[in-house]
Amino acid sequence: MFEKILVANRGEIAVRIIRACKEMNIRTVAVYSEIDANSMHVQMADEAICIGKAPSSESYLRIDRILSAAEIADVDAIHPGYGFLSENAHFADVCESCNIRFIGPSSRAMNALEDKAASRILARKAGVPTPPGSEGPVDNEQDGLAVAKRIGYPVMIKAIAGGGGRGMRQAHNDVSLVKGYHTARNEAEKAFGNSGVYIEKYIENSHHIEFQILGDSRGSLVHLCERDCSVQRRNQKLIEETPSPLIEGRFKSLRKQMGKAALRIAEAAHYTNAGTVEFLVDEKGHFYFLEVNKRIQVEHAITEEVLGLDLVKLQIAIAMGEPLRLSQSDIRLRGHAIECRINAEDPFDDFRPCPGRVEMYYAPGGRGTRVDSHVYAGYTIPPNYDSMIGKLITLGKDRNEAMDKMSRSLSEYMITGIKTTIAFEQAILQDPNFRRGVYSTSFLENLLGGAQRELIE
């Protein structure tokens, strides 16, 4: 049994983890950068330790300082949240060598899936289809051109160490491939410290459908069905829902097929704790493996709602060595859940991030409405981190009810002093294609190209 957990993260996910710990009677330690001194996770935790200046590289990414904090606070385990060090195998190793349990997959699993190119190879070995593409990383532009010739344009050049939708470039011909190849490598080096890239066929009008997986330390694995995350802007998810309208509407057998594929990959990687297997599905219902996210994800909340489970508590239980008490036949979706990510961005100014002081804050409530946020009236959103300030989740008995609750909740949500994406998301909820459940990853870009400004106003 853990007595104390250190939360190596900030913002809404740190609040989420602290809440789960409180319910399990586990004491919490928050770490924070100087600019986060007034942040909600610092207020909520039982103890809080300042670990450095505002830049993540001087605080939330400092393995040495986080471990020092864990040591002086005498914690049993560290929950890394998402982003930051959550998929850093070295960090997981260092924790274990200090006798501190890392709440996430084993470093063995992390190494098996160490980057996107390695994961592709593992998936293919497990008999799971992947988009046509390079065998592994592409080391020079000649090889890149050869791959593109073999698979045909358009292609995607992707950073092997990329994440959160970053580090990707499309190419439609040899000229843009060579240019994109070099740009992508430079950007990847700067953003991820790893210039490796691989190439995949670009699947047009694809649907991003991912499967939540959960495994215990004894090798028991289950999948918790899918989430449809096709509403994306520049490869960043904005709205997610479960079940997927594409699967429910047109390809019902995909749930079982893709679920099984996700489990095969998890088994091949000896995966433990929580993770997500991402796929792309084309208009004909063919699915292709993309990557594994080896951490709890932002949108885990919608899975929790339709299954009545607490995934963070399950993560903690698994890390404590408890066996998974769920079998695949226990997993049955009930109702429909939607999540809108609330970002401090100005939709009218190309989604420019808008940090600043929140003047008024009133979050929606009522039956079937859930808000996961760290923000409060008078809180100043710092400019140093990502712009997501909260998640709004609704659960309905079916998709229509979930959408009605989401519209109602978005209209109640008051945040002044900064710009947010709330009005933009309300416009999406009114869009006829979204309402019909007919949309792919090109949906949002098309909407933005059109008359959405009128809708918002």
Add this chain to the structure above:
Amino acid sequence: MDLKDIKAIIDLMRKNGLSEFELERQDFKIKLKRGVTGPMASVEDPSPAAYSAPLPPTGANGLPAAPASAAPAAPAPLEIKSPMIGTFYRAPSPDAANYVEIGTEVTPETVVCLIEAMKVMNEIKAEVKGVVTHILVENAKPVEFGQPLFRIRPT
């Protein structure tokens, strides 16, 4: 009287160790006072119409920003802040004498304490020149990044 004149007066005050200066004229009155935290000023204008020059940009204490660099009579105390997270120790070992006490003179190179993290002892240097006036953390207590450890009167 303009900014140049006011700066000249403040300079004179500093050079001669004066702490108060007051000047009253028909259309203008100025009072300057130097204290521990730096010079303060109050500029009163009995006939606003006569004083038409725009006010110079002021710092938090109402004084034009430029003279803030003038060294005040009593220097502001400095704090030595922890550069890391760990356990604070006042001496190199349990039975040795403390590195510093109240009143100890330190130079930038003086080791003032140890902070232990992950079984590694780190010597923390003063990085300032002065006299220790306060010791802000108890021996063997945990410290976080940025936590004040000592207060120093600079010399």
